[in-house]
Amino acid sequence: MAKEQRRLVIYISGLYSGPNPSPGVGIARSLRAAYPNATLVGVDYSNRSSGLHWVDFDEIWLQRPWDELDLKEYATQIKRILKGGALWISGLDLETIWLADELAEHPNLLVPPVSALNQVKKPAIPACEGMPVKIPPFIPTSVSERDLYTFCRKHGWPVWVKGPWYQARLVRSWREVKAACAELAETWATSTLFLQKHIVGREESIAFAAYRGELLDAVYMEKRDITPEGKTWAGHISRVPSDLLDPLRSVIQHLEWTGGAELEMMRDGEGDLWLLEWNPRFPAWIHGSTIAGYNFPALLVERATGIPYVTSEPQSPEFTRVVLEVPARAEYPLPPLPEPHPGQSILILKHPSGMPTLAKRLRNTAASIIIKRTPDTIELVKKDDESDTALWNLIRVEIDRIDLKLSAKLDTPKWLFFESVAYFLFESMARASNQTTVPIVKAAYSVKTNPDARFLDLARQFGFLAETISQKEIDKAVSRGFTMEQIVLNGPGKWWPDGRRRRAPLHALFCDSIEEFENVLKVIQTDHPLSQIIGVRIRPPQIVSRFGIPVASFDAFRKLVQLVKILPSGYKLGIHFHIPSSEIGLQAWWRLFDSMLNWGKAIEAASGRKIQVIDIGGGFFPEDLQMEIQTRISHLRRSALRALPGLEEIILEPGKALTQPAMGLATRVLEMRRSVSGTTEVVVDGSIAELPDIWHYPHRVVWMRPEGSWKLLEQPGTSRIMGRLCMEGDILAENINVPREIRKGDILIFLDSGSYDRSMSYAFGRG
Amino acid sequence: MLSDADKELNSAVEKFSHFIPSIILHHGKDCCVMAHEWFKALDISFLIDGSIYSAPSWIRSQWKWGGMDWPLFWCQVPDLKTLDCGALAALSCEAFRQRGLSVFSVQLIQRFSLHDAYHWDRKWAEKGLLSNWISGSLVYHEACAVLIGPNQVRVWDPTDNTWLRPSQCGGYATTVAVRFVAEGYPAKIDVLKWEYLVIPSNTWIKIC
Ligand SMILES: [Zn+2]
Numbered sequence: 001m002a003k004e005q006r007r008l009v010i011y012i013s014g015l016y017s018g019p020n021p022s023p024g025v026g027i028a029r030s031l032r033a034a035y036p037n038a039t040l041v042g043v044d045y046s047n048r049s050s051g052l053h054w055v056d057f058d059e060i061w062l063q064r065p066w067d068e069l070d071l072k073e074y075a076t077q078i079k080r081i082l083k084g085g086a087l088w089i090s091g092l093d094l095e096t097i098w099l100a101d102e103l104a105e106h107p108n109l110l111v112p113p114v115s116a117l118n119q120v121k122k123p124a125i126p127a128c129e130g131m132p133v134k135i136p137p138f139i140p141t142s143v144s145e146r147d148l149y150t151f152c153r154k155h156g157w158p159v160w161v162k163g164p165w166y167q168a169r170l171v172r173s174w175r176e177v178k179a180a181c182a183e184l185a186e187t188w189a190t191s192t193l194f195l196q197k198h199i200v201g202r203e204e205s206i207a208f209a210a211y212r213g214e215l216l217d218a219v220y221m222e223k224r225d226i227t228p229e230g231k232t233w234a235g236h237i238s239r240v241p242s243d244l245l246d247p248l249r250s251v252i253q254h255l256e257w258t259g260g261a262e263l264e265m266m267r268d269g270e271g272d273l274w275l276l277e278w279n280p281r282f283p284a285w286i287h288g289s290t291i292a293g294y295n296f297p298a299l300l301v302e303r304a305t306g307i308p309y310v311t312s313e314p315q316s317p318e319f320t321r322v323v324l325e326v327p328a329r330a331e332y333p334l335p336p337l338p339e340p341h342p343g344q345s346i347l348i349l350k351h352p353s354g355m356p357t358l359a360k361r362l363r364n365t366a367a368s369i370i371i372k373r374t375p376d377t378i379e380l381v382k383k384d385d386e387s388d389t390a391l392w393n394l395i396r397v398e399i400d401r402i403d404l405k406l407s408a409k410l411d412t413p414k415w416l417f418f419e420s421v422a423y424f425l426f427e428s429m430a431r432a433s434n435q436t437t438v439p440i441v442k443a444a445y446s447v448k449t450n451p452d453a454r455f456l457d458l459a460r461q462f463g464f465l466a467e468t469i470s471q472k473e474i475d476k477a478v479s480r481g482f483t484m485e486q487i488v489l490n491g492p493g494k495w496w497p498d499g500r501r502r503r504a505p506l507h508a509l510f511c512d513s514i515e516e517f518e519n520v521l522k523v524i525q526t527d528h529p530l531s532q533i534i535g536v537r538i539r540p541p542q543i544v545s546r547f548g549i550p551v552a553s554f555d556a557f558r559k560l561v562q563l564v565k566i567l568p569s570g571y572k573l574g575i576h577f578h579i580p581s582s583e584i585g586l587q588a589w590w591r592l593f594d595s596m597l598n599w600g601k602a603i604e605a606a607s608g609r610k611i612q613v614i615d616i617g618g619g620f621f622p623e624d625l626q627m628e629i630q631t632r633i634s635h636l637r638r639s640a641l642r643a644l645p646g647l648e649e650i651i652l653e654p655g656k657a658l659t660q661p662a663m664g665l666a667t668r669v670l671e672m673r674r675s676v677s678g679t680t681e682v683v684v685d686g687s688i689a690e691l692p693d694i695w696h697y698p699h700r701v702v703w704m705r706p707e708g709s710w711k712l713l714e715q716p717g718t719s720r721i722m723g724r725l726c727m728e729g730d731i732l733a734e735n736i737n738v739p740r741e742i743r744k745g746d747i748l749i750f751l752d753s754g755s756y757d758r759s760m761s762y763a764f765g766r767g
Numbered sequence: 768m769l770s771d772a773d774k775e776l777n778s779a780v781e782k783f784s785h786f787i788p789s790i791i792l793h794h795g796k797d798c799c800v801m802a803h804e805w806f807k808a809l810d811i812s813f814l815i816d817g818s819i820y821s822a823p824s825w826i827r828s829q830w831k832w833g834g835m836d837w838p839l840f841w842c843q844v845p846d847l848k849t850l851d852c853g854a855l856a857a858l859s860c861e862a863f864r865q866r867g868l869s870v871f872s873v874q875l876i877q878r879f880s881l882h883d884a885y886h887w888d889r890k891w892a893e894k895g896l897l898s899n900w901i902s903g904s905l906v907y908h909e910a911c912a913v914l915i916g917p918n919q920v921r922v923w924d925p926t927d928n929t930w931l932r933p934s935q936c937g938g939y940a941t942t943v944a945v946r947f948v949a950e951g952y953p954a955k956i957d958v959l960k961w962e963y964l965v966i967p968s969n970t971w972i973k974i975c
Contacts, residue, residue, distance in 0.1 A: 200816045202930075238934065269818035271915060317934075541812040552812075554845035557805045591817045598811040602804035606797070 004307045008038035011061065011081065014091025014281070015044040015051030016352045019227050023091040023260075026287035027297045028056040033290065034298030034309035041086070045069075046352035047335055053328045060332065066358040075102045082108040087304060089259070089282070089297065093165045094358045096259075096280045105258075110211075110300055112280050116255035120278035122164055123194050127255055131247045133265060133275040138196040141181050145698035145715045148195060149174060153621055155197040156585020164192040166355065173583075175695045181716070182735060187356040189363055190716055199276075201268040203230070206240055206248070207283050209296035211303040213256040215249045217296060219289045225320065232285045234320035237292035244273075260286065260296060288319030391622065391661055394421045395751065399702055399710055402666075410747065412668040413686040415758060422458055422662035422754075425622070430462035432630035433652055439637055444488055444653040446617070447473040449755045455659055456480040465507055467617075467653050470496050474503075488615065488651060490537065490576065492547065508533035508651065510576040510615060514549055514559050521563060524571070533613045533649075534567060535574025536560060538599050540592055543579060551599055557606075564607040572612040572648070575600050580619025580655065582697060586628055589618070593636070597643035610646030617653045621697065625657035656755030663754030664702070665690050669746045670724065680719040680738045684748055687723030688730050689764035693756040701733055704747040713737060713748075721748065725765045776943055779876050779902035780971045786900075788872030788948050789853025789909060791839050791861070798842035805845060810862040820915065823862040826855060827928045834896040855925040856909035863923075869914035871959070871968070873922055876944040877908050878937075905943065912947055912959065919960045920947070933964045936975040943975045 010031060014022030028040050028051075042057035045065050052060050063069055078099070082088060087108050090096045096111045103109050112120075119127035123138040139151045141161070152159050152174065161180035162168040167187060169180035177195070184193050203226070208218035218240045225234035240248070248263075260282030266274045282297065289296055293314025302309050328334050340347045350356075398418040433441040444467040445459035451473070457480055459466060466477035469491030477487055484504040492512045509531035511517040517536055524530050539545050541552035551557045567573055577596045581589035593616065600611045616636075620629060629636070629652075641647050667686030674680050688694060701713040701721065717737025723730035732750065750757075769777070793799045815821040833849035844850075844858070860870040884901045891898040900907040910931055912920040922931040935941045949956045949968035959966050966972050 200821075236934065269816060269821035271820070271921075541809055551805070552809060554802070554805050558801060561801055587817065591814065595808070595812040595814075598808045602808035605804045606801040 005035050005037035006039075007085070008035055008301070008305065008307060009041065009084075009086035010035075010038055010301065011041045011043055011086055011088045012057075012091065013043035013088070013095055014353060015042050015054070015057075016046075016049045017051040017054070020229055020231055020351060021284040022051070022353055023282045023284045023286050025051040025054045025056075026284060026290075027089055027091060027260075027282055028054060029287045030290040030295050030297040031301065032056040033312055034295050035301065035307070036310065044352070045354045047332055048349070049352040052332050053326055055326065060329070062332070066354045066361060071098070071102075071361065075099075079103055079106070082106050087301060089300070091281055091284075092353055092355065092358075093280060094355050094362060097165075098358065098362060108304070110259045110304060112255065112257045112259055112261075116257050117280055119255055120261075120280060122162060122277060123196055125275055125278050127251050127278065128275050131251060131275070132243055133263075133273045136197040136199050136274050136276070138194045140191070141193040141195060141716070142191050146700070148177065149621075149698050150623065151195055152177065152585070153582055153624060154586055156588045157583070158198050160196040160198055162194055162196055163188040163359075164194075165359070170198065174697050178695075178734060185716075187359050199266045199268055199274045201266040201274070204265050204267055204273070205232075205235075205283060206244065206263040206265070207260065207286060207289055207296065208248070208252070209260050209282075209300040209303075210252045210257040211300060212258055213253040214303070215252045216299040216303055217294055218245060218248065219292065219294050219296075220244075221283075221285065221288065224318065232283070232288075234318070235285055235288055236318050237289055237294070238317065260300065285319070291315045291319045292317045391421065391424065391626075394418070394424055395661060399664075399704075399749070402704065410666055410668070412666050412747070413684075413690050414666045415690075416664045416666055416749065417452070417454060418662050418664065418754075419454070422455060422659070425658050425662060426455075426458040426462045426464070428626065428630065429654060429658060430464070432633055435633070435637065439641060439647040439650050441633060441637065441650045441652055444615075444651050445658060446653050446655050447477060448759060449656050450659040450663070450759045451476055452659075452663075452758070453480055455662070456482075459658075460486075465651060467651075469494060471498055472496075488653075489531070490578075490615075505529045506531035508535060508574060508613060508615065510535040510537050510574060512537050512547055512549075514556060514563070517549075517560070517563050521566060525568065531571075533572045533574045535576050535613060535615065537576040537578070538596060540577060540579065540595065542595070543584065543592070545579070548577070557602075561603060561606040564603060564609050567609065573609055574613035574615060575603070575611055576615035576617070576651075578615075578617025578619070578653070578655075581624055581628075582619060582621045586624055594639065597640060600644050604644065604646075611644045612646055613649045613651065614640060614644070614647065615651040615653065617655060618657070619655040620657040622657045622661050625654045629654065659754040659758075660752050661754060663758055664749045664751045665753050665757070666747055666749045669742060669744050669748060672742060672744060674740075678718060680740075680742075682719065682721045682738055682742065682748070683724065684721060684732065685724045686732065686748075686750065687725045687765070688727070688732070689723075689725065690761045691723075691732060691750055691753055691757045692760045692762070693753070694732055694750070696756075697752070699733070699753060699757075700751040701736065702749040702751060703739065703742060704749065705741075706743070706746065711739070713739075727765075775903050775905060776876065776973060779905040779907075780944055780973070782902050783874070783876060783900075783907045784971060786874060786907060788874060789837070789839075789851075789857045791841055791844065791854065791857050793841050799840060802841040802843075802845050806841075806858070806861070807865045810865065814866075819863075819866040819868060820913065820921075822923055822928070822930065823859050823925070824928050826858050826862065826925050830855065832926050834891045834894045836896070852926045853909045856911050859911040859923055859925040863911065863913050871912040871914075871920065871956075872948040873910040873912045873931075874946040874948065874971075875908040875910060875931075875942045876902075876905050876971075877940060877942050878905055879940060880904050908942075912961070918956060918958060922961060933962050933974055941975065944971055944973045946971045 012024050012027050015024035016022045017025045039058045041059045041061050043061045045063045089110050097117055100111050100114045105113055158170045158172045160168050161171055163184050167184055171177050171180050203223045205221045206218055209216040220238045220240045221235045223232050223235050227233050262279040262283035264277040298309040429443050433443040435441045442465055444465040446467045448469055460481050465486050465488050466482045467488045468474050485507055487506050488508045489506050490510045511520055537548035539548035539550045549556050549560050579592055604611055665686050667684040670685055671683040702710050704710045714737040716735045719736055719738035721733040723732050810823055813825040830850045835851050839854055863870045881904045888898045910922050910924040912922045915921050924931045947959050947968045956968055959968055
């Protein structure tokens with residue numbers, strides 16, 4: 001047997017052993033235990049790869065980095081090695097793909113066939129069909145920005161931006177989505193990137209070895225310690241439960257899998273398993289499995305060669321990593337640290353595996369089929385969204401109406417008001433909230449989202465309340481015909497600037513703090529009724545907010561209950577919460593709604609006083625208001641009434657949804673800058689001073705062609721639009737597709753800017 | 768022939784057999800109503816990802832672990848900085864229960880070291896508290912089991928903020944015996960499945 005073993009030569013690639021390790025060292029340790037006399041050859045692509053120095057390697061075959069290698073020649077050399085009888089176990093995802101593609105199914109190459117690799121590609125991982133695992137919802141980044149943003153709102157922040165084989169960024173805002181997409185596009189074709197829902201849960205993995213579709217064995221690993229990057233540092237090994245193992249066995253057979261693999265999964269609170277990755281190689285912790293008595297590299301080699309391996313007793317079902325200093329090989333002296341690149345304040349070393357470089361090179365090879373292909377199954381964002389189509393049709397008509405002769409003289413930057421769009425938004429909200437039975441639903445217009453008289457007039461016309469946050473906003477609402485009976489007063493500085501409280505009573509008043517509530521109670525008991533509805537804003541414990549009463553503190557809750565008890569019986573008691581759904585996601589918003597009802601219940605139970613009014617602020621994205629809220633108002637009423645049986649009125653304040661699509665900013669092109677690389681920079685006379693909300697969500701951009709037609713600029717692209725200000729941050733669009741025909745003097749209209757862009761715009765750079 | 772460890776465990780089981788799971792008392796007045804309502808609303812606010820099965824891990828960020836005086840009333844809970852494992856378990860059970868789930872108190876015996884026991888004994892003595900929960904290197908502990916399927920439970924340990932698993936057997940900080948207290952539930956449950964273990968309720972079972 002020793003003689004047979006001596007003949008055995010095994011090449012193992014992917015030797016880096018650091019915080020984000022490759023499996024080479026683990027594979028070598030396991031094979032050394034099983035085949036003491038075999039020749040183990042370590043392969044890597046950087047002399048910074050720490051595993052080069054691991055004692056179990058008899059030889060090192062160091063390659064130049066991927067961008068320097070002649071891939072054709074390298075493939076020929078590997079073929080020669082395989083022909084000579086050596087085995088090859090790859091520890092690098094992309095090397096596996098490249099080898100599978102380049103060397104087809106050489107019997108000594110222990111990697112899966114290309115067809116199998118295509119089936120385990122993220123995000124869809126079609127191979128897992130039939131297994132009791134779910135795939136988290138995802139969407140390719142090649143869809144429109146609005147669809148991407150809809151995905152983010154639907155599933156809530158954070159979401160993942162991922163590359164097809166590795167690299168993932170957890171992002172928490174639209175701006176971060178854009179930045180992560182741009183970063184990952186450096187490595188991967190943009191068409192392969194995708195966004196994926198973040199699953200909260202415990203990380204669990206399956207590792208297995210298979211040979212030509214035969215599952216040799218598999219283990220289950222639960223992480224016991226992780227690195228800051230989420231990589232395994234310690235784990236517990238057990239048998240794979242049969243409900244997973246049986247379907248896995250048939251999947252592997254179907255895929256005709258050869259080699260190692262790892263399925264990375266997340267078990268959520270309900271106990272469901274979500275499959276996140278199917279890595280086409282052994283995991284870096286594979287020696288942990290050997291320690292537990294399951295030596296998969298050895299099983300694989302034995303099955304491929306027929307040479308029996310030396311079994312060893314299981315040592316422990318659990319393993320952990322420790323940091324070890326080992327002598328460096330004299331023939332591979334450690335290179336000194338490089339100097340930081342200009343502009344880098346600290347030295348950041350690239351991962352020695354060089355995978356991004358290989359990914360870039362493979363873009364132009366046959367292996368690119370696996371790397372380039374767009375995700376197969378797409379969780380499509382609702383396309384049949386009638387209201388969105390209706391809204392978009394109205395916007396198109398409004399743009400069509402823009403007189404080009406006039407546009408030549410248009411005094412840009414200029415705000416355009418889309419009257420029919422505004423009418424549609426207010427009318428549909430009024431229709432949806434038209435409830436005659438208790439609790440009645442009253443729509444409210446938040447004056448601060450856009451105090452433009454045209455919006456206020458529509459709000460009044462459709463019977464909305466005016467939601468105000470200052471005395472000046474009350475003045476404005478009154479000037480447009482609202483009575484005090486139609487005004488809701490909110491916010492932390494609502495009495496500013498002059499604290500006039502001698503007016504007729506308001507419709508509703510919501511206190512932002514315990515202190516304010518105390519004051520208001522004093523005023524109404526001694527002086528003036530202020531409002532028929534007196535309420536408080538609740539600060540949700542699960543969200544960071546500066547507003548409202550922080551009920552997470554028992555002291556605040558107790559004081560609140562004590563004050564509620566002394567509210568005179570002639571007043572109606574209300575609670576108010578306001579969290580933009582676009583910032584926390586729609587699912588989270590509905591959960592927040594439920595939890596707010598629970599706080600209402602708690603206040604009722606503790607004070608003995610019924611809650612009669614709730615005021616819900618949404619900050620909804622227009623489509624969410626149309627699709628999620630207006631269509632679910634009866635659900636909303638039912639849940640509210642179930643929790644709070646004394647409820648008489650729901651004030652629904654949708655915020656920016658009522659105005660955002662109803663205005664656009666027309667800007668004029670001042671200069672076109674074209675580079676040889678094909679990117680274009682457009683300078684326009686608009687700026688972040690007019691569009692301060694530009695980075696919070698996607699804005700559609702329309703180009704008015706000189707002959708009068710117009711075109712929506714497509715995304716993603718390679719160009720950007722910059723504002724007129726001499727400020728670094730004045731960038732209005734990035735990764736946008738700017739047609740070559742755009743000329744100086746053309747008009748670009750930034751749509752979707754009718755809410756906080758308009759109302760928070762400021763004068764800057766105008767002398 | 769019983770090993771020393773077996774003898775120690777037998778004596779601990781005997782010592783703790785009359786222990787009943789901790790409960791939080793209610794004055795039946797506004798003081799306790801207010802605290803209880805606050806607790807329930809707070810738990811719903813912190814449901815991770817909206818799942819009623821998610822662990823109420825917020826409890827452990829709200830209260831430190833340590834010795835405390837018993838009995839405990841609801842109105843005392845919010846103002847206390849420190850709760851022992853019994854109080855933490857009682858709160859966790861209450862959190863799961865008010866979400867509509869069936870829960871069982873879990874009593875455990877866990878193995879630490881004599882050295883640890885000595886330190887805990889001193890810490891408890893400093894506060895004038897009895898450390899009758901220590902028996903040599905074994906300690907009495909409480910957790911909360913949640914019914915997740917027919918007779919199937921998961922066990923939440925709010926003190927360590929982790930789901931307890933029966934798979935680790937022997938060694939430091941492991942569970943060596945357990946009793947699921949399933950009295951007073953609408954449906955009579957005689958046996959509970961905790962992963963691969965089938966455990967009769969209301970009986971101390973050595974699992975190691
Ligand atoms: Zn009390």
